[in-house]
Amino acid sequence: MAGSFTVVDVKTAPIDGQKTGTSGLRKKVAEFKKPNYLANWVQSLFSSIDGLKGSSIALGGDGRYWNKDAVRIICRIAAANGVSKVLVGQNGILCTPALSAIVRRRELLGGIILTASHNPGGPNADFGIKYNVSNGGPAPESVTDKILSNTKTISTYGMACVDGDNTEADPFGSVDLAAVGATKFTSADGAAFTIDVVDSAADYVELLQSMFDFAALKALFARSDFSFLFDAMSGVTGPYAQRIFVELLGGPAECVMRGEPLEDFGGAHPDPNLTYAADLVASLDPKKSPDAPAMGAASDGDGDRNMILGRGFFVTPSDSLAVIAAKAKAAIPFFKDGLTGVARSMPTASAVDHVATKLGISCFETPTGWKFFGNLLDAGKAQICGEESFGTGAFHVREKDGIFAVLCWLAVLAHENAGTKDGDLISIESIVTDHWKVYGRNFFSRYDYEEVDSEAGAKLMATVTKVQEDMVAAADGSGSMTLGDFPVKVTTADNFSYTDPIDGSVAKGQGLRFVFEDHSRLVFRLSGTGSSGATIRLYAEQYETDEAKQGVDAQVALKPLIDLALKISNLTEITGRSSPTVIT
Ligand code: VG1
Numbered sequence: 001m002a003g004s005f006t007v008v009d010v011k012t013a014p015i016d017g018q019k020t021g022t023s024g025l026r027k028k029v030a031e032f033k034k035p036n037y038l039a040n041w042v043q044s045l046f047s048s049i050d051g052l053k054g055s056s057i058a059l060g061g062d063g064r065y066w067n068k069d070a071v072r073i074i075c076r077i078a079a080a081n082g083v084s085k086v087l088v089g090q091n092g093i094l095c096t097p098a099l100s101a102i103v104r105r106r107e108l109l110g111g112i113i114l115t116a117s118h119n120p121g122g123p124n125a126d127f128g129i130k131y132n133v134s135n136g137g138p139a140p141e142s143v144t145d146k147i148l149s150n151t152k153t154i155s156t157y158g159m160a161c162v163d164g165d166n167t168e169a170d171p172f173g174s175v176d177l178a179a180v181g182a183t184k185f186t187s188a189d190g191a192a193f194t195i196d197v198v199d200s201a202a203d204y205v206e207l208l209q210s211m212f213d214f215a216a217l218k219a220l221f222a223r224s225d226f227s228f229l230f231d232a233m234s235g236v237t238g239p240y241a242q243r244i245f246v247e248l249l250g251g252p253a254e255c256v257m258r259g260e261p262l263e264d265f266g267g268a269h270p271d272p273n274l275t276y277a278a279d280l281v282a283s284l285d286p287k288k289s290p291d292a293p294a295m296g297a298a299s300d301g302d303g304d305r306n307m308i309l310g311r312g313f314f315v316t317p318s319d320s321l322a323v324i325a326a327k328a329k330a331a332i333p334f335f336k337d338g339l340t341g342v343a344r345s346m347p348t349a350s351a352v353d354h355v356a357t358k359l360g361i362s363c364f365e366t367p368t369g370w371k372f373f374g375n376l377l378d379a380g381k382a383q384i385c386g387e388e389s390f391g392t393g394a395f396h397v398r399e400k401d402g403i404f405a406v407l408c409w410l411a412v413l414a415h416e417n418a419g420t421k422d423g424d425l426i427s428i429e430s431i432v433t434d435h436w437k438v439y440g441r442n443f444f445s446r447y448d449y450e451e452v453d454s455e456a457g458a459k460l461m462a463t464v465t466k467v468q469e470d471m472v473a474a475a476d477g478s479g480s481m482t483l484g485d486f487p488v489k490v491t492t493a494d495n496f497s498y499t500d501p502i503d504g505s506v507a508k509g510q511g512l513r514f515v516f517e518d519h520s521r522l523v524f525r526l527s528g529t530g531s532s533g534a535t536i537r538l539y540a541e542q543y544e545t546d547e548a549k550q551g552v553d554a555q556v557a558l559k560p561l562i563d564l565a566l567k568i569s570n571l572t573e574i575t576g577r578s579s580p581t582v583i584t
């Protein structure tokens with residue numbers, strides 16, 4: 001089938017507040033639906049990329065409300081801007097790591113992801129858009145800064161229309177997004193444009209199959225002492241999980257819960273953590289569920305986050321990263337040549353640092369957000385990366401990858417149990433506690449105060465900055481400083497700044513941190529992914545090498561640090577919040 005279209009320049013004016021946050025532009029659906037809102041941003045994006053004319057790009061989203069409408073609008077703007085082909089995931093769906101895989105494998109110019117990730121979906125909830133560059137990773141700040149400046153000066157955007165008199169109707173409306181296949185169109189001045197609807201899973205699943213020993217994982221699934229439960233949280237990963245855990249690994253159909261992608265995620269918050277995946281957590285708790293599976297896992301709305309659970313045991317993302325890095329070479333074929341480096345975001349607990357030291361490899365500390373790992377991965381300086389926010393990934397794509405992390409843990413379990421008899425499964429809990437014996441335990445917790453008033457958020461950061469300034473001013477030159485009457489001295493009190501070791505770009509103001517002499521840390525930062533108000537994140541970490549003290553509950557171990565943080569920041573008074581919205 002073929003058709004034709006005419007390019008029309010539509011008049012518009014700048015719209016405030018279109019700045020890309022930690023991971024794309026995220027706003028309420030109502031905001032995105034306002035006239036020209038999406039079109040302004042997309043045109044500003046296209047105006048900032050080199051090589052757009054004649055290029056091919058990928059497009060897909062997490063299936064949330066308004067996903068398909070946005071796909072249609074973006075195709076029209078892409079055609080008007082001279083893009084020659086848009087590869088759209090079937091039904092407009094692509095999980096974030098799958099989009100990254102497609103961009104890389106098919107050597108595309110880039111890709112657009114429609115997601116607000118773990119934020120709720122639906123007509124009254126959130127929508128989001130993000131651009132990934134040719135390495136498959138989120139656009140660096142040099143690109144997002146250009147997009148922002150274009151949003152401030154935009155006066156027209158291009159739109160493919162049926163003809164100059166009919167600017168409403170979609171000239172590509174005949175394309176069935178549910179049917180895989182390419183449809184060609186020609187513009188009035190002879191340019192060709194193709195919408196190619198591609199299988200949402202094929203490239204990505206093949207990539208994962210090439211990285212892991214699926215036969216060994218299948219053998220693990222076949223053991224009677226192993227069982228597995230995956231919570232797709234009604235997000236995008238359901239069909240991918242069905243394909244991998246059920247069809248390829250032989251798990252029972254019930255091993256995927258909430259496997260059907262829903263536009264509003266069933267009204268839930270598709271964020272894989274102890275609060276929002278409470279049903280999964282309860283299913284893994286042997287006190288509540290006597291038949292609790294040996295392993296549980298969940299991923300978020302767009303499939304880039306993961307949570308790993310053992311029977312009655314939560315693996316913190318920081319520990320997960322450290323264990324995967326420690327076992328990668330032996331347990332995962334993709335890493336058989338070993339690692340040259342690992343990387344973690346600054347607030348992430350330093351568990352992986354101890355592994356890097358032992359392996360004699362580099363360990364990089366980057367600002368929050370996956371875009372900062374891109375250069376390290378491209379340059380081969382790091383192969384595995386992670387964030388405390390349930391993000392784990394490697395150099396196979398340039399996004400964090402939820403299902404990849406789950407496969408890593410299955411591979412670790414399969415490897416550790418290669419010699420055990422059915423019935424004697426070495427558990428996830430014992431793998432992690434054994435890890436602590438060797439490397440020490442990094443207790444970690446994050447307190448989120450969501451949607452506080454923006455002014456209160458700014459005031460809190462100003463208060464903590466002042467505390468830091470006063471400490472630094474009072475420093476006696478001995479290299480350590482005092483924080484109130486806290487018994488442990490502070491060695492660093494600053495606002496984290498990062499210089500990219502590859503391109504020298506500098507990212508300032510990435511979080512207020514206090515590092516203590518015993519390697520404990522407190523970090524304060526404001527979220528860059530919220531759609532309204534401010535979300536304050538408080539991170540606490542404490543290192544414990546004494547085996548006898550490693551079994552304590554993290555909240556108990558971290559209480560003195562958290563109390564200190566609340567006191568010095570005056571958080572309760574400034575925000576009016578006596579407790580956080582979410583603790584992870
Ligand atoms: C949060 C996390 C960060 C993560 C980002 C995107 O950002 O802290 O680690 O990379 O979300 O994750 P912020 O600025 O709100 O703290 V996702 O799953 O939204 O793509």
Ligand code: CO
Binds near residue numbers: 117300301
């Ligand atoms: Co996500």
